[in-house]
Amino acid sequence: MSETVIKIEGLKKQYRLGTIGGGTLTADLQSWWARKRGKEDPNTEIGTDMSKVGETFYALNGINLEVHKGEALGIIGANGAGKSTLLKLLCRVTAPSEGTIKMSGRIASMLEVGTGFHPELTGRENIYMNGAILGMTRAEIDSKIEEIIDFSECRQFIDTPVKRYSSGMYVKLAFAVAAHLDAEIMIMDEVLAVGDVKFQQKCLGKMGNAASNEGKTVLYVSHNMSTIRQLCNRCIVLEHGKIVFDGDVDKAIAVYLGIQKGEFKSHYLFSDTVRPSLEHGGKIFAEELRFLNNSTYFVQNEPVEVEVKWKANEEVRRVGILFMICTLDDKTIGFFQSDKLIDNRAGKEYSVKVQMDISSLMEGDYYTYLDIISLNEFGTHVGLDRPVEKIFFSVRRSKEYDGIIWNNNALGHVEFPRIETVNCREM
Amino acid sequence: MEQDQKFDIVITGDSKWYELKLKEVFRYRDLIWLFVKRSFNAQYKQTVLGPLWYIINPLVTSFISTIIFGNIAGIKSDGVPYFLFYLVGYTLWNYFSTCVSATASTFTTNAGIMGKVYFPRLTMPISSVLYAAVNMIVVFVMSILAMIVYWLSGNPVHTNIYVLIIPVLMLQTAVLGLGVGIIISSLTTKYRDLVILVGFGLSLWMYLTPVVYPISEVPDSLRTIILLNPMSAIVQNYKYALLGVGAFEIGYWGVSIAITVLLFFAGVMLFNKVEKTFMDTV
Numbered sequence: 001m002s003e004t005v006i007k008i009e010g011l012k013k014q015y016r017l018g019t020i021g022g023g024t025l026t027a028d029l030q031s032w033w034a035r036k037r038g039k040e041d042p043n044t045e046i047g048t049d050m051s052k053v054g055e056t057f058y059a060l061n062g063i064n065l066e067v068h069k070g071e072a073l074g075i076i077g078a079n080g081a082g083k084s085t086l087l088k089l090l091c092r093v094t095a096p097s098e099g100t101i102k103m104s105g106r107i108a109s110m111l112e113v114g115t116g117f118h119p120e121l122t123g124r125e126n127i128y129m130n131g132a133i134l135g136m137t138r139a140e141i142d143s144k145i146e147e148i149i150d151f152s153e154c155r156q157f158i159d160t161p162v163k164r165y166s167s168g169m170y171v172k173l174a175f176a177v178a179a180h181l182d183a184e185i186m187i188m189d190e191v192l193a194v195g196d197v198k199f200q201q202k203c204l205g206k207m208g209n210a211a212s213n214e215g216k217t218v219l220y221v222s223h224n225m226s227t228i229r230q231l232c233n234r235c236i237v238l239e240h241g242k243i244v245f246d247g248d249v250d251k252a253i254a255v256y257l258g259i260q261k262g263e264f265k266s267h268y269l270f271s272d273t274v275r276p277s278l279e280h281g282g283k284i285f286a287e288e289l290r291f292l293n294n295s296t297y298f299v300q301n302e303p304v305e306v307e308v309k310w311k312a313n314e315e316v317r318r319v320g321i322l323f324m325i326c327t328l329d330d331k332t333i334g335f336f337q338s339d340k341l342i343d344n345r346a347g348k349e350y351s352v353k354v355q356m357d358i359s360s361l362m363e364g365d366y367y368t369y370l371d372i373i374s375l376n377e378f379g380t381h382v383g384l385d386r387p388v389e390k391i392f393f394s395v396r397r398s399k400e401y402d403g404i405i406w407n408n409n410a411l412g413h414v415e416f417p418r419i420e421t422v423n424c425r426e427m
Numbered sequence: 428m429e430q431d432q433k434f435d436i437v438i439t440g441d442s443k444w445y446e447l448k449l450k451e452v453f454r455y456r457d458l459i460w461l462f463v464k465r466s467f468n469a470q471y472k473q474t475v476l477g478p479l480w481y482i483i484n485p486l487v488t489s490f491i492s493t494i495i496f497g498n499i500a501g502i503k504s505d506g507v508p509y510f511l512f513y514l515v516g517y518t519l520w521n522y523f524s525t526c527v528s529a530t531a532s533t534f535t536t537n538a539g540i541m542g543k544v545y546f547p548r549l550t551m552p553i554s555s556v557l558y559a560a561v562n563m564i565v566v567f568v569m570s571i572l573a574m575i576v577y578w579l580s581g582n583p584v585h586t587n588i589y590v591l592i593i594p595v596l597m598l599q600t601a602v603l604g605l606g607v608g609i610i611i612s613s614l615t616t617k618y619r620d621l622v623i624l625v626g627f628g629l630s631l632w633m634y635l636t637p638v639v640y641p642i643s644e645v646p647d648s649l650r651t652i653i654l655l656n657p658m659s660a661i662v663q664n665y666k667y668a669l670l671g672v673g674a675f676e677i678g679y680w681g682v683s684i685a686i687t688v689l690l691f692f693a694g695v696m697l698f699n700k701v702e703k704t705f706m707d708t709v
Contacts, residue, residue: 015707089438091543091544091545092436092545093542093543093544093706094703095438095704096438100437100438101436101437101438101439102434102436102438103436104435105435107436109544118469120468120469120473121465125465125468132455132458132461133458133540133544134544135546136457138457
């Protein structure tokens with residue numbers, strides 16, 4: 001095991017609910033005097049639930065974490081789970097209420113790029129400024145300035161005040177500075193959300209390289225699962241200020257997307273599930289879906305069997321099933337459609353068993369929605385029902401798989417039928 | 428074995444009062460210098476007269492004071508030409524008041540950047556103080572030039588050996604201004620209106636300091652009170668060193684230095700205490 005660079009023990013961060021003070025000394029004294037006499041605080045808003053004021057809230061509630069050298073750690077979680085608070089504490093923007101953080105090495109924080117940029121100064125001056133804020137000395141910046149300017153793609157404008165920059169250029173320049181900082185630990189909070197796709201890829205490449213080749217440690221917070229998957233080799237999931245999962249990136253994403261501990265459901269009931277619109281579920285109402293394999297882990301060469309039940313409230317002709325297959329980071333990669341269309345009669349319930357060949361789907365976790373449609377003779381379809389509940393499943397490589405070692409990031413998720421060698425002769 | 432590993436940075440919730448963290452500030456001296464340069468560059472960009480304002484400001488202030496305090500109110504100046512008297516009187520006072528008002532709002536004006544990235548927060552007020560020194564040096568040079576002009580035109584100007592302590596007085600003004608400023612800035616994270624109070628407080632303080640009047644004109648009953656004000660001894664000694672008027676207040680200067688040191692360390696400790704969590708209350 002390589003060296004530990006960050007060690008967090010029992011970390012807690014507490015915030016007080018309600019307004020903190022009246023903002024002025026007089027108002028604070030007024031409130032204090034009112035409380036002393038047991039009267040209502042004259043500075044609270046009318047209708048505030050007094051029992052809630054002064055209650056505390058733990059943005060982080062007992063975090064224990066060790067990060068090793070060379071790791072690229074992704075941090076995911078819903079809004080308010082404590083991701084940004086954790087990063088703020090790591091960057092020493094604010095102090096924890098309890099617990100300790102121990103770190104070795106210099107920290108480059110990119111909580112928001114372009115902090116410390118002064119609009120009146122030129123790009124070059126701002127590189128020095130920002131570098132110094134991040135802890136670089138002048139000599140270090142001198143030695144890297146050319147590299148930074150090249151990376152930022154802003155050479156032409158480098159001696160123009162940054163107030164004339166477009167927002168994209170601004171971000172590029174700021175990121176270029178931060179990325180060239182010789183820090184052992186890099187902390188990033190969704191900084192890549194801005195900038196064009198090409199630049200985003202360049203940044204991710206730079207970060208990934210820093211982690212795997214230069215032995216730097218990267219901590220990255222994002223809501224964009226595909227960048228997490230691309231950059232990180234370990235991932236933690238935060239929920240209500242606690243770490244609920246720590247480990248493999250794909251599993252973490254699955255946990256974050258609402259599946260408890262990687263256990264996928266094999267039976268879904270849709271009677272109470274939300275529909276995307278009022279029309280859905282009117283003529284046809286989907287009732288349940290069941291994986292007949294009694295598992296949601298499938299091996300590539302085994303067919304997946306699914307039973308779908310629905311009720312027809314009206315007579316609908318040519319009804320079929322459509323499954324759109326998506327990766328956990330919300331990329332649609334393909335679909336399955338029924339081979340046979342069924343004419344439904346009003347008031348009848350239907351149970352349909354289908355079978356899907358997933359041999360071209362590569363190893364990984366996926367989800368789909370149940371989509372019941374009617375398809376007319378001209379090939380246009382009308383959605384009849386589509387319960388808004390993700391149906392998760394997992395595909396594993398079969399033992400007989402003899403192809404190349406698969407990497408989803410590089411090769412996608414689908415393998416087309418093998419190239420047929422028609423003829424081969426030695427010449 | 429991992430237990431024994433040394434970590435460079437340890438972050439905990441509780442802070443120790445005696446931690447001054449001045450060593451860390453020294454490590455970031457490049458940053459301080461850049462902050463100073465930034466203020467300098469940014470201040471007079473897109474202005475007509477640019478750095479000429481450094482000269483115009485004190486000239487106008489001294490000129491107005493000559494008319495109001497000298498010619499209209501008729502306050503004495505110990506025989507020194509009015510204009511020179513005010514120029515010299517304002518030099519260190521203005522430096523002090525600029526230091527206080529510039530550092531007093533450190534946290535509130537820089538909350539944006541401080542909320543995103545860590546650097547020793549003390550670098551900000553220190554750079555404000557250094558930047559204000561530029562202005563003071565300009566006024567100092569102007570006073571010297573004015574003295575030469577007056578001397579050439581036959582006015583008696585008695586500079587003496589005490590000019591050697593002028594750098595000490597300047598440094599003390601900087602430290603005092605920094606100390607007072609960071610105490611106020613630590614309090615303004617919660618109470619914004621203290622900044623408004625600083626404006627009033629400073630003009631009141633100026634009249635308690637022998638800036639526009641000589642200490643010899645103060646009635647004896649008030650003199651002790653005025654001299655206990657740490658800025659009084661500084662301004663008075665500066666005037667004495669440069670113009671040779673009044674007396675050198677050695678005893679009160681000692682008191683003034685003691686107060687300066689006390690306020691500075693109290694300020695740094697309070698500042699370090701506040702900087703840790705000010706983002707949550709600002």
